Amino acid sequence: MTQQEQHQGRLAFIGGGNMAEAILGGLLACGYPLSQCVVTEPIQARCEFLQSKYPGLQTLSGPDANRLAVQGSKSATTTQTLIQDGSIQVNPTAASTDFAPAEVIILAVKPQVLRNVVIDLAPALRALQPLVISIAAGIETSAIVRFMADGVDEDAIAAGSVKLPPVIRVMPNTPALVLEGAAGMYATADATAEQREVAESLMAAVSKQVSWVETESLIDTVTGISGSGPAYFFLMMEAMEEAGVKLGMDRATAKALTIQTCLGAAKMAQLSSDDLETLRIKVTSPQGTTDAAIKAFEAGGFRDLVEKGVTAADARSRTLAKELGGAKL
């Protein structure tokens, strides 16, 4: 399969929530063929929303939806049978009810249900060997691998007679919803370079920054920085806006100036080859207004406080990962 074909391969989203929709939407906007995508989603209202927003998108719900999305349908007739016996519900306006097996699976279900979802799919995943990408917070790749091995003899796996699909774990963030995501990714050792590229290009549809980490434990740190990070900046901006209002400025002006200042600072940082300390020093004339503010930040232990916050998120991520029931971002 050529790289071109791979990057337009059959894509199954297991779960049609906000992040799944953001990625799908971003991909479609970049020209990904709608006909190559299928989304499974248990909530009827959500299915209808996706159908109306993406006319012709194949959405599946019902007990067999996930399996059908992964395995593909053998024929339109087979699909009809499943519809008739209530095993699945499809999008009546979808281009076709006959589709190929998924080459890439995106696990986008809530962490607490992921285990059961993957166990249910395990035979299909083992049979078809798609690339499995998980965006579920707090679920380690080793756990996913274990779920995929459900029902299989441990020795068979150790002996290599039963192969499990490679797993790539992604920690995206909410700004993916406005195509400005920052994502950290970790791949199990058996993922090929090509598969890593596929995962990267999928996430790049909604993320302006995609970074690989070589140790899975660093995904918790990604959580502490970019996963949870947007909230830190929302808090910073909220505090600045409030300070402006207290000093007599009207709220709308304080808000608009604050947000654009955040944006401008980030843009400068992205475009500059200077590190963040140098950028700050360059705009901080001695004894000036900026100097006064920075001195106040430093005197108040700002750096330590930020470090504490990031570390707290990182630590919480590790704890949640241990609880197999899943993590909450």
Add this chain to the structure above:
Amino acid sequence: MLQSRLAFIGGGNMAEAILGGLLASGYPLSQCVVTEPLQARCEFLHSKYPGLQVLSGPQANYLAVNGSESASHTAALVDNGSVHINPTAASESFSPAEVVILAVKPQVLRGVVTDLGSTLHQRQPLVISIAAGIETSAIARFMAEGASSGSSGSDATAPTQIQHEDLPAVIRAMPNTPALVNEGATGLYATLDTTPAQRLVAESLLGAVSKQVSWVDQESLIDTVTGISGSGPAYFFLMMEAMEDAAVKLGMDRETAKELTIQTCLGAAKMAQSSSDDLKTLRVKVTSPQGTTDAAIKTFEQGGFRDLVAASVTAADSRSKSLATELCGPGKESKL
């Protein structure tokens, strides 16, 4: 489209950022003139903006504001060393400035404006000051001082009193450094004698490099603009630096930590800009109870994050106010 004759008094970074932004949006180069004392800086501007009229020398500011009557008039000034020009500039004769942007360092502004007093009084351009800490009343005072002492035929013992209403209107702008990447946030204050048309001119000029331009109705709020957007980029640089360092401490490589942090800052700002939700709601929406974000936010709250930010914004606002007092007296060192 705005095509007014524009004179930049001072050709430093911010002036260049505004000029560059204007030219990029199609502003006619031939309508711009920049004065700049440093030779190296002049040459830099010549090469970056071929054909731009850049003046230096003792009469540069006067010529930029007053205009030159003819090419030969300019040539005469060049010959007697009063002015140095850009030899590649389109023309050596140009009309009086309709808009004057004061972009000199605050500590030299008084002298510059006093020297220009008469010609400003005569030509009545719109005066836009981007100098931090200099109040519009001070600028008016400097113009009056200069115009009074410069009036032709004035009796040295009874200098002509220049009425305030006879002086050009002054608009004060507090831009910020991201103007250098066309992402500025700028606060503007206009004196009561400015017209709506003049306000529009200032808005569109600063709007060339700013994505947010906000008017304040009291000049004292320019100090608050300073505390929020003027100095604000540094606050976010500090926040990002602290996050990057925290990640490195936790084992991440610096490059990854830096890139993820910066894009997170950018993404958060973009979300905030494109959402109708207020900042608190945005935060609450992404903070699941007992989750990772909740853990971080609780830590920030318990550590007095909000108060610390408030104290720092207030410190910048206060410093801005005291600088204004310092700068508007005679012979004081000014600092931003």
